Amino acid sequence: MLRAERNMTRAALADLLDVNPQTVGALERGDHYPSLDLAFRVCEVFDLPVEAVFSRTEFPPLSSEIYRNTRKDAP
Numbered sequence: 001m002l003r004a005e006r007n008m009t010r011a012a013l014a015d016l017l018d019v020n021p022q023t024v025g026a027l028e029r030g031d032h033y034p035s036l037d038l039a040f041r042v043c044e045v046f047d048l049p050v051e052a053v054f055s056r057t058e059f060p061p062l063s064s065e066i067y068r069n070t071r072k073d074a075p
Contacts, residue, residue, distance in 0.1 A: 002046045002053065003028070016045050 003013050003024075010021040010028075017024070017038065026032035027042075034042065034054075043053050 002048070006046075013045065017041050 003010070010024045014021040014024045018041075019038070023032065027034060039050060039054055043050050046053060
C-alpha cells in the first residue's frame with residue numbers, strides 16, 4: 001500500500017532497498033519476512049517508524065479504519 005500510494009514501481013523500490021523486485025513482491029504478499037536490516041531500510045524509504053510499516057499481527061483493512069473514523073465524526 002505504501003508503495004502504491006507513492007506511485008512507485010516494485011523495481012523502483014527494489015533499487016532503493018538494494019534488493020531485486022521479486023523480493024519486494026514476496027514482502028508485499030507476505031511470502032517473505034524481511035531481515036531487521038531490510039525492515040529498517042524499508043522504513044527509511046517511506047520515512048515511517050517500524051510499527052507503522054510492520055506488525056506481528058495483520059493490519060486491519062484501511063477501508064474499515066477510514067469508515068470507522070468517518071462514523072465517529074458523523075453527527
